[in-house]
Amino acid sequence: MSLTRRQFMKRAGVVTAGSLAGPRLIGNPFVSEASANTIGDRYQVTLFLDGGNDGLNTVIPLSNEAGFRTAYETFRQTPGSGGIRINPGEEFVPSSPMIDPGTGTALGLHPGLQALGSLYDAGKLAIIQGTGYPDYSLSHETSRNRWQRADPTAPSPQPGSGWLGRHLGQFYGPSDAPAVSISSSIAQEQKTTDTNVLAISRLRSYGFPFDRTDSSDNADFQAAYSGLSIEAGNSPQPGLALIGNTSQATLQSTQDYPALHSTYEDERAGWSQLYDDLNSSCARDLKEIAKIIYGVENGAAGVNARFFRLRNGGYDTHADQGGATGQHYDLHEEVALALSLFCQEMTDLGVFGRMKIMVYSEFSRRLPQNSNGTYHGSQGPMFVIGDTVNGGVYGNHPNIVEEAMDDRENSVYSQDPGDAHRSTDFRDVYGTILKHHIGMDEASILTHVLPADVGPDAEYWTNPNFNMGYL
Amino acid sequence: MGDQNTIINEEELRHAIRRAAFDPSSKQMALALRKIGSMTRGGAADYLQSMKRKVVKARGKSLYDVHNKWMKHILKGKTSYADKQAIFWHDHFSVTASVVGREESTTRYISRLYSHCDGSFGDFLKAMNLDESMMRFLNTTENTDEEPNENYARELMELFAIGTHDENGNENYVQADVAQAARGFTGWRLRNNDSESYLSNSRHDFMADYPERGPKVLFDNAHGFPAGGVSFTQNGEGENEIGEIIDILLQHTDSDGRKTAARYVTRRLTEFYCYAGVDIAAIDEIIDDSGFDVTWDIPSLMRSLMCNDVFYATAVAAPFSADTKKSVKHPVDFIVGAMNVLAMKPKGKELEIARGDSDGRTRPIEEHSEAMGQTVLNPPSVFGWNWEEGWISGQNLLGRNRFCRDLTSKRYGGKFRPERLVDMGETDPGAIVDQVTNILGIQNQFTATERDELINYLTDGGNNPVINLNDEDVFDVKLCGLFYLTMSSSQYQVQ
Numbered sequence: 004m005s006l007t008r009r010q011f012m013k014r015a016g017v018v019t020a021g022s023l024a025g026p027r028l029i030g031n032p033f034v035s036e037a038s039a040n041t042i043g044d045r046y047q048v049t050l051f052l053d054g055g056n057d058g059l060n061t062v063i064p065l066s067n068e069a070g071f072r073t074a075y076e077t078f079r080q081t082p083g084s085g086g087i088r089i090n091p092g093e094e095f096v097p098s099s100p101m102i103d104p105g106t107g108t109a110l111g112l113h114p115g116l117q118a119l120g121s122l123y124d125a126g127k128l129a130i131i132q133g134t135g136y137p138d139y140s141l142s143h144e145t146s147r148n149r150w151q152r153a154d155p156t157a158p159s160p161q162p163g164s165g166w167l168g169r170h171l172g173q174f175y176g177p178s179d180a181p182a183v184s185i186s187s188s189i190a191q192e193q194k195t196t197d198t199n200v201l202a203i204s205r206l207r208s209y210g211f212p213f214d215r216t217d218s219s220d221n222a223d224f225q226a227a228y229s230g231l232s233i234e235a236g237n238s239p240q241p242g243l244a245l246i247g248n249t250s251q252a253t254l255q256s257t258q259d260y261p262a263l264h265s266t267y268e269d270e271r272a273g274w275s276q277l278y279d280d281l282n283s284s285c286a287r288d289l290k291e292i293a294k295i296i297y298g299v300e301n302g303a304a305g306v307n308a309r310f311f312r313l314r315n316g317g318y319d320t321h322a323d324q325g326g327a328t329g330q331h332y333d334l335h336e337e338v339a340l341a342l343s344l345f346c347q348e349m350t351d352l353g354v355f356g357r358m359k360i361m362v363y364s365e366f367s368r369r370l371p372q373n374s375n376g377t378y379h380g381s382q383g384p385m386f387v388i389g390d391t392v393n394g395g396v397y398g399n400h401p402n403i404v405e406e407a408m409d410d411r412e413n414s415v416y417s418q419d420p421g422d423a424h425r426s427t428d429f430r431d432v433y434g435t436i437l438k439h440h441i442g443m444d445e446a447s448i449l450t451h452v453l454p455a456d457v458g459p460d461a462e463y464w465t466n467p468n469f470n471m472g473y474l
Numbered sequence: 475m476g477d478q479n480t481i482i483n484e485e486e487l488r489h490a491i492r493r494a495a496f497d498p499s500s501k502q503m504a505l506a507l508r509k510i511g512s513m514t515r516g517g518a519a520d521y522l523q524s525m526k527r528k529v530v531k532a533r534g535k536s537l538y539d540v541h542n543k544w545m546k547h548i549l550k551g552k553t554s555y556a557d558k559q560a561i562f563w564h565d566h567f568s569v570t571a572s573v574v575g576r577e578e579s580t581t582r583y584i585s586r587l588y589s590h591c592d593g594s595f596g597d598f599l600k601a602m603n604l605d606e607s608m609m610r611f612l613n614t615t616e617n618t619d620e621e622p623n624e625n626y627a628r629e630l631m632e633l634f635a636i637g638t639h640d641e642n643g644n645e646n647y648v649q650a651d652v653a654q655a656a657r658g659f660t661g662w663r664l665r666n667n668d669s670e671s672y673l674s675n676s677r678h679d680f681m682a683d684y685p686e687r688g689p690k691v692l693f694d695n696a697h698g699f700p701a702g703g704v705s706f707t708q709n710g711e712g713e714n715e716i717g718e719i720i721d722i723l724l725q726h727t728d729s730d731g732r733k734t735a736a737r738y739v740t741r742r743l744t745e746f747y748c749y750a751g752v753d754i755a756a757i758d759e760i761i762d763d764s765g766f767d768v769t770w771d772i773p774s775l776m777r778s779l780m781c782n783d784v785f786y787a788t789a790v791a792a793p794f795s796a797d798t799k800k801s802v803k804h805p806v807d808f809i810v811g812a813m814n815v816l817a818m819k820p821k822g823k824e825l826e827i828a829r830g831d832s833d834g835r836t837r838p839i840e841e842h843s844e845a846m847g848q849t850v851l852n853p854p855s856v857f858g859w860n861w862e863e864g865w866i867s868g869q870n871l872l873g874r875n876r877f878c879r880d881l882t883s884k885r886y887g888g889k890f891r892p893e894r895l896v897d898m899g900e901t902d903p904g905a906i907v908d909q910v911t912n913i914l915g916i917q918n919q920f921t922a923t924e925r926d927e928l929i930n931y932l933t934d935g936g937n938n939p940v941i942n943l944n945d946e947d948v949f950d951v952k953l954c955g956l957f958y959l960t961m962s963s964s965q966y967q968v969q
Binding site: 215 | 613616618620621622623624625628632638649650652794795796798800801802829830831832845847855857860862863864865866867868869870871872873875876879880883921923924927928930931934935950951952955958959962963964965967968
């Protein structure tokens, strides 16, 4: 059997894109439009702020309707002796109003986020405050897993699919590659064993290592590698099946993807330079995504990725967090400048109207600062960015007044409908994106991607709201 | 159910060496067969544990130097059982050296991994409390009476000693326990260029100074401890507290009344040496067999682990079922094992491997392992590496393939000498394939169809049914290619 297939490929001459694994779902232009529950010609980008971004110094209360400013100034000391407070006048206030819907508190952004100002003013940035999950964990690993698997009760990290991975696994098959992690490993939220997620750090060096001095054997080698991978992919043993499928998809992608780099560098040299000028890992990663999207838009063979994921690290600011300048400022500035440039380029490519960018972190940080930093905390703000986003502030600012703090000195996560400061479950944010951007229907989301909790309403997420309004 | 008296064959002995040390070269295998007392599970475990021990002193002017010294030691293969242990404990007590940025303390950190893996788990924990790299990495040096820093206390409970939740999903500690334990670690400092830790009393949290924080106690009416909790100042306040905290953590019991730390660390070890998702019954069996929850003796625990069925479970031959257990080789395992079986040695201080190109260039081991997703001394975070399926991504597999491609290059300065491994007189393609898969230790891991695929490659689709290995083209291209192809197969990525 394998002999026949191999001989067929040798006869066919060069093994070309798409020929290795039979017909591919997303290679077929009709399929994405035929399936109402898939993303179609749109794009989804997820940016993970790794380490626990300090939400209280990201979206900052400026006025005192609910006592938030007083609380903020109690918990966050003035700079000088390790203080991290953003003083009046130091925060960045966009021209469009930024008001906490629950309390009317005026809000400002960390000054490092200034580059996102024009997106906010243009109504293309939604801030969803107070997002989290019940009975929050202070462990990076546990909390990260809960967010990425959308499973708020997962006791500890276990192998398993991510929330986006479950969407992907539902609608794509073993011969598709609908998602890319800009990393050497696959991001947890994209994990699935039902379809392929590519992991690409840099397209430039992404290639299959064939014999470098004698190419005469390459076609034979490739055919045999492909044959073995497909066989392993069919193994009932789950580990071998995963490796086999990944090997096959990777072989395919090494034929299709590396050229995207040179094409982009040739045809988008000006934009490329702008990313390089920012000289940051976030900008470099977003540029890789831009290269792939440019390829997809121009019909590059075998390039069909619609879901992208990148991470920016360094948010675990236990010490030397800084206030209006310093470590946290640098992190915010890096992300804001890179995202702002990326959105400009996507607009230039005519893609921005079909894209949503979601930004999150595994938790916020504790309300009172320590000597010059902050500890792990609970719920925090998320950002959703896109041309068709209904910008503004969504969800309630967490109740940060001292009397309302829990015994871990954090704001209380609550789903109680009677609570003026009711929190937002991250599944509502995910669900809104799945429903209004990706196009899944609610029943399918609840069955396949975001199963509901069972628990008391006051604490747990029992009434999904996939119509948060920002999409 | 097997035990230490269960008879093993040669293949199973190789499996035991591969898992508890690294895939052995033919010389190492011959040595093992000569030295082993009896061909039993117990005999294999005793042989492995009798391998030479040495506390590694990897000194260097840069962290890269230190990394290379350590890897060079591991690649020498003289203390492979201890090396494998050290890799496990490095992941367990994960410190990212590039974040700490100090060569001398990194050298001592490596030495501690080697000296303590041979003793008691409790002593190991106590030693790591005051490891200079660890103290910097998890902010112990910034933990003061006025501003306690909880970072180390949290990771001590979550990652080093007991885990966040027990086997039944119940929480093992609450925030108050972390805050209390952090008090014990206040005031610890480093001096003499980070070579020495000491307690600065003026920065230590004494109860008399902070009456509002209450008595120094852990686990109030929970986990086998009485109402009001257990005090970690029974021998007075100050230097003794951090050791007492460890002693208390070892007495912590879970919702089944079992020692939480024993189950936690035994599960971690068993999953490292066997496969992910080992049944709790097997974990308890290994603990009970070794008395680990009483003695905390790591070598005894390891011996019981190596005599248990779970240790041999992944050795099963093809064809596989959905229930077959396999474990993905981690990059260091992959690299060291491959170099052993191909009898390859890296060159120079940077441990370089020829790239087999016409320019005669080389690539250092670190570049290879990094491309596969693992650089020793630089785990991504305090959680260590993401094991098993975490190693599987296209990018990482390409890194493995590139390593194998370079390693099996015969031309242009490549050091690969397959003529020393393979019977050059053999002309039967099936027999040649069997030799190659046998050298690589996966002869029984392929289905008939997969073996045919390898034969098909060697014979150019059946066009060359008789193989002349002495033909230069066949030798350079097909034989080297067959090694590369087999090493890039899914089967070779697991064990």
